[in-house]
Amino acid sequence: MSLLTVDELTVTFGGRGRKESRAVDGVSFEVDQGQVVGLVGESGCGKSVTSLALMGLLPDKGVTVGGRAEFDGTDLFTMSRSARRDLRGSKMAMIFQDPLSSLNPVVPVGVQVTEILERHRGMKGEAARKEAAHLLDRVGIPDPTRRLKEYPHQLSGGMRQRALIAMAVACAPRMLIADEPTTALDVTIQAQILELLKELVDQEGTALLMITHDLGVVAGLCDQVNVLYAGRVVESAGRRELFAHPTHPYAHGLLGSIPRLDAPRGEPLSPIRGSINDRIAWADGCAFAPRCDRYEMGCLTGTPQLTEPRAAGHQVRCVNPVLDDAKAEEVTA
Amino acid sequence: MSLLELDGVKVHFPIKKGILFDRTVGHVYAVDGVSLKVEAGETYGLVGESGCGKTTLGRSVLRLVDITEGSVVLDGTDLAKLPSEEMRRFRRRLQMVFQDPLGSLNPRQNIESILSEGMVAHGIGKDQEERREKIKSILDKVGLPSNALSRYPHEFSGGQRQRIGIARALVLEPDVIICDEPVSALDVSVQAQVINLLEELQEELGLTYVVIAHDLAVVRHISDTIGVMYLGSLVEEAPSDALYAEPKHPYTKALMSAVPVPDPEVEDKRERILLTGDLPSPANPPSGCRFHTRCPWAQAERCATERPELRDVGGGHRVACHFAEEIESGKLGLTRPTGIEAVTESEDVVVEQAEDEAEVPAALLPADSTTKPDAAAVKDKVPAAAETPGDRTADAVAKDRDAAAPDASGKEKEQDKTG
Numbered sequence: 178m179s180l181l182t183v184d185e186l187t188v189t190f191g192g193r194g195r196k197e198s199r200a201v202d203g204v205s206f207e208v209d210q211g212q213v214v215g216l217v218g219e220s221g222c223g224k225s226v227t228s229l230a231l232m233g234l235l236p237d238k239g240v241t242v243g244g245r246a247e248f249d250g251t252d253l254f255t256m257s258r259s260a261r262r263d264l265r266g267s268k269m270a271m272i273f274q275d276p277l278s279s280l281n282p283v284v285p286v287g288v289q290v291t292e293i294l295e296r297h298r299g300m301k302g303e304a305a306r307k308e309a310a311h312l313l314d315r316v317g318i319p320d321p322t323r324r325l326k327e328y329p330h331q332l333s334g335g336m337r338q339r340a341l342i343a344m345a346v347a348c349a350p351r352m353l354i355a356d357e358p359t360t361a362l363d364v365t366i367q368a369q370i371l372e373l374l375k376e377l378v379d380q381e382g383t384a385l386l387m388i389t390h391d392l393g394v395v396a397g398l399c400d401q402v403n404v405l406y407a408g409r410v411v412e413s414a415g416r417r418e419l420f421a422h423p424t425h426p427y428a429h430g431l432l433g434s435i436p437r438l439d440a441p442r443g444e445p446l447s448p449i450r451g452s453i454n455d456r457i458a459w460a461d462g463c464a465f466a467p468r469c470d471r472y473e474m475g476c477l478t479g480t481p482q483l484t485e486p487r488a489a490g491h492q493v494r495c496v497n498p499v500l501d502d503a504k505a506e507e508v509t510a
Numbered sequence: 511m512s513l514l515e516l517d518g519v520k521v522h523f524p525i526k527k528g529i530l531f532d533r534t535v536g537h538v539y540a541v542d543g544v545s546l547k548v549e550a551g552e553t554y555g556l557v558g559e560s561g562c563g564k565t566t567l568g569r570s571v572l573r574l575v576d577i578t579e580g581s582v583v584l585d586g587t588d589l590a591k592l593p594s595e596e597m598r599r600f601r602r603r604l605q606m607v608f609q610d611p612l613g614s615l616n617p618r619q620n621i622e623s624i625l626s627e628g629m630v631a632h633g634i635g636k637d638q639e640e641r642r643e644k645i646k647s648i649l650d651k652v653g654l655p656s657n658a659l660s661r662y663p664h665e666f667s668g669g670q671r672q673r674i675g676i677a678r679a680l681v682l683e684p685d686v687i688i689c690d691e692p693v694s695a696l697d698v699s700v701q702a703q704v705i706n707l708l709e710e711l712q713e714e715l716g717l718t719y720v721v722i723a724h725d726l727a728v729v730r731h732i733s734d735t736i737g738v739m740y741l742g743s744l745v746e747e748a749p750s751d752a753l754y755a756e757p758k759h760p761y762t763k764a765l766m767s768a769v770p771v772p773d774p775e776v777e778d779k780r781e782r783i784l785l786t787g788d789l790p791s792p793a794n795p796p797s798g799c800r801f802h803t804r805c806p807w808a809q810a811e812r813c814a815t816e817r818p819e820l821r822d823v824g825g826g827h828r829v830a831c832h833f834a835e836e837i838e839s840g841k842l843g844l845t846r847p848t849g850i851e852a853v854t855e856s857e858d859v860v861v862e863q864a865e866d867e868a869e870v871p872a873a874l875l876p877a878d879s880t881t882k883p884d885a886a887a888v889k890d891k892v893p894a895a896a897e898t899p900g901d902r903t904a905d906a907v908a909k910d911r912d913a914a915a916p917d918a919s920g921k922e923k924e925q926d927k928t929g
Contacts, residue, residue: 219697333788363559363724365785368768372784390698393770397777416774434702436731438769439776442750445709446731448702452667 179207180249180384181231181352187243187408188226188235195239200226202408202459203244203480206401208352211382215399215416217389219431221453223408224388225274228354231386232271233261249351267297270345274357276337280329286313286340287325293347312343316373335366339373346377353377354386359394371398392435396420404428407456407464410483414491424486424493424500426471463495471497511586512547513718514571514686519544519580519590521563521570525793538793540566542742543580545820548686548735553712553719555733555750557726557765561789563742568688568722572604573597584686602632605679609691611671615663621649621674622659628682645681651714652677652707669700673707680711688720693728705732726769730754735826738762741800742792744820748827758829758838760805786846799832806846807837 188201201223208214216224229235230242231253246253248269253261273279281289290309294300300308306325313321316339329337338358345353355374359367375398378385387399395402395416402419404412404427412425423429430449451468458464462477469476475496483492486500521541524534541563548554556564569575571582573589582589584604592600608614615624625645626638635641646656652673663671672692679687692708693701709732711717723729729736730750737747738761746759757763764783771777785804790796796803802813809832818830836842 219699335788363789364726364768365559365764366788367770368782368784371770372782391770392698392772393777396772396774397770420772420774431698432772434699435772436702436705436727437771437773438727438730438754438766439771439773440731442731445706446702448706449699450703452669452700453697454667 180210181208181386182247183207183227183231183244184246185244186227186230186246187241188223188230189241189243190239192239192241199458200408201230204405204408204410206403206410206413208384208386210351210384211378212401213378213385213387213399215387215389215395215402216405217392217395217402218405219390219453221407222405224390224405225356227405228271228356228386228388232265232269232354234271263297266293266350267348268350269352269354270348270350272338272341272345272353272355272358275361276334276341277329277361279341280337282329285326285328286332290325290340290344290347293344297348308347309343312347313340316340316343316346317369318343334362335369338362338366338370342370342373342377346381346383349381350383352384352386354388356388357390358387360389360391367394374398392420392431404431407453407459409459409464409494410492411465411494412492413483414488418488418491422487422491424491424498425465425495426469426497426499427465429499430470471499473497513550513585514548514720515581515583516547516567516571517545517581517583519567519570519582520578521566521575522578536793539742539795540792541570542795544739544742544744545580546737546744546747548718548720550685550718551712551716552734553721553732555729555736556720556722556739557724557729557736558739559724559765559789561741561792562739563792564722564724564739565690567739568606568690568720571686571688571720572601572606574606599632602628602634602682603685605682605684605687607672607675607679607687607689607692610695611668611675612663614675615671617663620660620662624663624674625649625678625681628678632682634682645677648677648680651680651711653703667700668696669703672696672704676704676707676711680715684717686718686720688722690722691724692721694723694725701728708732726765738765741790741795743800744828744830745801746827746829746831747820748829749825752825752827756827756838758823758827758834759801759831760807760837761801764806799830806844807833807842808845809833809842 184205186201186204187199189197189199191197204223204227206214216227218224231246233253235242242254248264256264280286287306287309290312291305294305294308309325310321313324318324318336318339324332332340358374359370362370371394374385377383387395389395399416402414402416403410404425406427412419412423412428419428420432423432427449430447433447434449436446449468455467456464457467459480462479463469463481466472466476473496481494481496483494485492486498487493519541520543522537522539525536525538526532527535544567546554556567558564566575570577571589577590580590584600587600589597589600622642622645625648626641629635629641629644635644642659645659649656649658654670654673654677663674666674689708693704696704705728708719712719721729721732733750735747736750736753737744738759739745740761746753746757746762753762754766757766764785767780767783783806787804790803798814798816799805799818802808805813812832816832818832820828820830822828823834833842
C-alpha cells in the first residue's frame with residue numbers, strides 16, 4: 178500500500194464561459210514510504226500545478242480538480258477543509274522554489290518557524306523557540322539563536338532555503354513535496370541542499386516528491402522518475418532504467434539535448450524541434466506528436482496508453498517507442 | 511595579437527550614504543583585476559556563481575558600466591579611454607545578447623523596427639528597402655520566418671525571442687558578440703536549439719564569442735577557453751578540455767563536482783567536494799586569496815595574507831592558487847571537511863554522517879527496486895556494517911575516505927568523473 182496514490186489527476190483552469198485550459202491532464206503515480214519520486218518536465222508540463230493540487234493550495238474559484246489522490250488511506254479531495262489544514266504542514270509539507278518570496282519579509286524567521294510548531298505541535302513560548310533553534314541547527318544554519326531573530330533579507334539564498342526546509346520538517350512529516358527546491362540557487366549551494374534532503378530522507382524515512390526540470394538532480398536523488406509532458410506522465414521507470422534506456426521519444430530527446438559536463442566536446446546537441454506551444458490535446462492523440470521525429474499515423478488515434486514495451490515496471494506512453502538500444506546508448510554513452 | 515584583450519580591468523561601484531551629501535562609504539568590488547585574451551574566431555566562456563562579477567565584466571567590455579581601472583583593447587583600440595561618441599560608433603563591432611529575451615526586447619516595437627534601429631544608428635544600408643532585405647536574410651539565418659518582420663515580441667516563444675536577440679546582434683556584422691546567459695531562461699529542449707544555432711553561426715560567419723553563464727556544462731560545450739571567476743577575479747583559465755580533465759584551483763574542483771550529471775551511474779560513484787558557507791560579500795572581500803574562507807585546502811599563513819596572481823602552469827593553463835601543485839600531488843592535506851560533513855558542522859550530526867557512509871552499500875540495491883528499505887530497517891543494519899565508532903571527527907572521516915580511494919587523492923576526482 179503506497180503512502181500517496183495519485184490517480185488520473187486533472188486540473189482545469191477557467192471554465193464558466195471562459196476559455197478552459199487543462200494544466201494537468203490525467204497524471205497518475207505512487208509514492209511509497211521512504212521513497213524519492215521525481216516529477217520531471219519542462220515549464221508548462223503541469224508539474225507545479227500537480228504539487229499545488231496535492232497540497233490543496235489551488236484557489237477554490239476558477240479551478241476544477243478531478244481524479245483521485247489518496248494519502249495514507251484517506252482521499253485528499255473529499256476531505257473537509259479543516260482536516261486538510263491539519264494535514265498540511267504536519268503530515269504533508271512542501272518546500273517551495275523561491276525561498277525569498279515564500280518567506281514573509283516583515284516577520285523574523287524565528288516567528289515563522291515557531292508558528293508551525295504552535296499550530297501543529299501545540300508548543301508555546303520558550304519550548305517552541307528552543308525547538309525552532311534546534312531545527313535550524315539541524316538543517317545546518319550556524320548560530321541558530323541569532324538567526325531566529327533575523328528577517329529573511331538578512332539571510333543568504335542558501336540559508337533561506339535551509340530555513341524553509343526546517344519549517345517543512347518541523348513536524349516530522351511523512352511526505353515532503355519539494356517544488357524545484359534548488360533552481361534559484363548556485364550549483365555549490367544546490368549540492369549542499371541536495372545532500373541535506375538526501376540525509377533527511379535517509380534518516381527519517383520521509384517520502385519525497387521531487388519536482389524539477391533538472392535531469393541531473395533527478396539522476397542523483399530519485400528512486401523512481403516520472404517524466405511529464407503537457408500534463409501527462411509519458412514515461413515512468415526506476416532512475417537507472419530510465420537514464421540507461423529512455424524509451425519515450427520525448428525523454429529520449431530531452432537527454433540528447435542536455436550538454437553534459439563529462440561528455441566529449443565537439444559533438445552538436447540533438448535538440449527537440451519546436452516548443453511546448455506546438456502541442457495537441459491528449460484527447461486527440463499524443464500531445465508530443467507535432468514535435469516528434471518518430472511520428473506516424475497511429476499517433477493521432479486517441480490518447481496513447483501506458484505500456485511496458487521494454488521491461489516490467491518501465492511504463493511508456495507511446496505507440497512508436499524508441500526500442501533501438503544502439504541509438505539510446507549513443508545518447509547516454 | 512589577440513582580437514580582444516582585457517588587462518587589469520576593475521569595476522568598483524561606490525556605496526553612497528547620506529541625504530544631503532553623497533558620501534562614499536565603501537565600494538563593491540564587482541570586478542577586481544581581470545586580465546584575459548580572446549582570440550579571433552574563438553569562444554571564451556566565463557563561468558562563476560551569482561555575484562562573482564561575470565555579468566559586470568561582460569558589460570564593462572561594451573562600456574555599459576564604467577571601467578574604474580584597466581584597459582579593454584579591441585583590435586588595437588583601447589575602449590576604456592574612448593570618448594563616448596566614438597565608443598558608440600565602436601559598438602557596431604561589439605554586440606551583446608542578453609539573458610532575458612522578453613525583457614530586452616521593446617514590447618511596443620515590431621521585429622523589423624527592433625532590428626533596423628541599430629542599422630540606422632550605425633548607418634548600415636541606404637534605405638529601408640535595403641535594410642529589410644538584410645534583415646530578412648539574417649532572420650533566415652537564425653531560423654525565423656520572414657513574416658516575423660511585422661510581428662511583436664509577445665507573439666514569439668522564449669526560444670524564438672532569443673533568436674531575435676541574436677539576430678539583433680548579427681545585423682550589425684559585429685566582430686565580437688558577448689552572450690550573457692544566452693540560454694539560462696530557456697527550457698532544456700529549446701536550450702539545445704539555441705546552443706546549436708550559436709555554434710552554426712560562428713562557423714558560418716567566423717564570429718568571436720564571449721559566453722557568460724553559470725551552467726558549467728553549457729559553457730564547456732561551446733567554449734574553446736574557459737575562465738572561472740570567483741568574487742571579482744579569475745581563479746583559473748584553461749582550454750575547455752584541460753579545465754575539465756584537470757581542474758587545478760580548489761574552487762574549480764568544487765564547482766565541477768557540484769554539477770549534477772544526468773547519469774545515475776556517474777552520480778552514485780562520484781565524490782562531491784562540498785564547500786562550507788556562502789559567497790562572501792564583494793563589498794568586503796576577504797584578505798589574501800579571496801577563496802581562503804571556504805577553501806578546503808586553505809593554509810594558515812600565506813592564503814590569508816597574500817593574494818595569488820594568475821600564473822601559467824603549462825599548456826595554457828593559468829591558475830591563481832599558491833598551492834596548486836601541492837594539492838595536485840596530494841602533498842597538502844585537507845584543512846576543512848569537504849564531504850557531507852561540511853554542510854552540517856555540529857559534532858553530533860557528524861556521527862550520524864559516519865553511519866550514512868556505511869549505508870551506501872545498502873543503497874546500492876538492484877537498480878529497478880522501487881521500494882527502498884525503510885529507514886528503520888537500514889539503521890538496524892548500520893552498526894554491523896559500520897566499523898566506524900561514533901566519536902569520529904569530520905576530519906577523520908574525510909581522511910579515511912581519501913585513503914579508501916584507489917589512487918592518490920589528487921587524481922581520484924578526475925578518475926571518478928571520467929570513469
